[in-house]
Amino acid sequence: MKIKLTIELVPSTVWFSSLYNIFKNSSQQALWRDIKNMIFKKEGRKCWVCGRTDRRLEAHEFWDYDDKNKIQKLVAIHHLCDLCHKVKHIGLWLHTDKGARLLDQQGLDSFDVVNHFCAVNNCDQDVFDKCEEEAFKVFAERSKYQWKQDFDAYEKIIRPLIKNEY
Numbered sequence: 001m002k003i004k005l006t007i008e009l010v011p012s013t014v015w016f017s018s019l020y021n022i023f024k025n026s027s028q029q030a031l032w033r034d035i036k037n038m039i040f041k042k043e044g045r046k047c048w049v050c051g052r053t054d055r056r057l058e059a060h061e062f063w064d065y066d067d068k069n070k071i072q073k074l075v076a077i078h079h080l081c082d083l084c085h086k087v088k089h090i091g092l093w094l095h096t097d098k099g100a101r102l103l104d105q106q107g108l109d110s111f112d113v114v115n116h117f118c119a120v121n122n123c124d125q126d127v128f129d130k131c132e133e134e135a136f137k138v139f140a141e142r143s144k145y146q147w148k149q150d151f152d153a154y155e156k157i158i159r160p161l162i163k164n165e166y
């Protein structure tokens with residue numbers, strides 16, 4: 001079975017080291033806006049996974065994991081609707097008090113997120129449960145390690161910012 005909308009949990013050891021966070025922590029939000037504008041131009045104002053145009057669009061960083069050499073590589077950035085994006089970061093949204101509070105503030109609950117997963121993937125909740133369990137297994141294993149990060153095309157912009165920060 002092909003899962004179109006997957007759950008991708010970032011290992012806890014690199015949680016605060018996303019491109020977005022590094023820009024934010026070094027007051028370079030303009031760079032993030034540039035990236036968003038570039039994606040809008042290239043891909044239009046719609047969710048890259050489900051195609052919806054009627055919801056808030058948030059840029060999501062897609063990472064590849066070289067589990068042997070412990071290298072986390074940024075492979076793409078696309079706009080996702082807020083529901084697809086919540087599925088990607090399901091640990092926060094469905095499994096923390098903060099996530100529950102934020103969902104409530106947005107007039108949503110956990111069923112909205114799970115139902116969105118099932119609708120996009122055309123599956124039932126059993127499939128969601130299995131995918132979630134598997135994602136948490138991978139997360140637990142990867143969170144045991146420090147990861148070397150590869151920001152690919154953004155290396156040149158990012159490295160000096162990291163040096164200043166830490």
Ligand SMILES: [Zn+2]
Pocket residue numbers: 047048049050051052080081082083084085
């Ligand atoms: Zn979507």
Ligand SMILES: [Zn+2]
Pocket residue numbers: 059060061085088089
């Ligand atoms: Zn994201």
